[in-house]
Amino acid sequence: MSIKLRLLLFYLNNFKKEDLNVAPAKIRAAHTKELGAFLKLLDYAPVAVSEIKDEQITMRDGASIPIRIYRPSSDQNLPLIVFFHGGGFVTRDIPSHDLVCRRLCKENQAVVVSVGYRLAPEFKFPIPHQDAYDATVWASQNASKIGANAEELTVMGDSAGGNLATVVSILARDNNGPKIKNQVLIYPTTDARLSHPSIDKFGKGYFLTKELMQWFVDHYKDKDEDVNNPLMSPFLTKDLSNLPSAFVFTAALDPLKDEGAAYAEKLKAAGNQVVFKEYPNVIHGFINMAKISKECLIAHQDIKNFLHIK
DSSP states (O other): OOHHHHHHHHHHHHHOOOOTTSOHHHHHHHHHHHHHHHHHHHSOSOOOOSEEEEEEEEOTTSOEEEEEEEESSSOSSEEEEEEEOOSTTTSOOTGGGHHHHHHHHHHHTOEEEEEOOOOTTTSOTTHHHHHHHHHHHHHHHTTGGGTEEEEEEEEEEETHHHHHHHHHHHHHHHTTOSOOOEEEEESOOOOTTOOSHHHHHSSSSSSSOHHHHHHHHHHHOSSGGGGGSTTTOGGGOSOOOSOOEEEEEEETTOTTHHHHHHHHHHHHHTTOOEEEEEETTOOTTGGGOTTTOHHHHHHHHHHHHHHHHO
């Protein structure tokens, strides 16, 4: 583990503990207020892209959600990435992952659609999952309008966003579309039961805690049995065959690493093409930490290689 990462963990563990008795809306507001300073600590200056456009799109219930469209150039027929941010379905937003999406856009010469799905506890399960699927349908149907190729569609997300990408892939298969070519699952949460060994092994002292994960689940579930629903816990999906090719990666010091690895194995056992990688000496969230962890930029190169090979 690098000195920079050790210092970050010391800071997070000793000076920046979340008060989980505070309402999620207040935690989100605090995150928004502190975001700029925190991102400067974790990442480099924003990667320049050709165009960034904010839009609102309509969901199945008539509500609108924000999306942000990143374009690397004026070229047409570019690969399309639909990205879902992490944050336990309760926190984070499009701005919190702006630097990640900029880098994905530039590195992959792809149109990136970052989705601002609605958050719990105001919008509990399964609304964020429905938003994610509806936004993917929108992106596929409007691909040509935003300079993208719907035949080169990748769904991608980190943590809770990785969960959304897994579920969107399954829903697209079961609902006859949209056609998804690839799924990139970045240390995804795949089992809301919080039962895998790494939950306890790395559930304290490594940024993401077991206590915080339980807080996320408690705010997201509508009823207790939701944790056994395959849409919340895709690890429990009985049929994982005929899904998009997958790149699943985890962090060695992450409480989610075991369920990510187990899900990758289940995808592979079901006959899908799967690339799995565990990055050493890094914690949950490292895709946002280019300045702290060299593995962040290595992971971006690995994503590029995976999508290019495909």
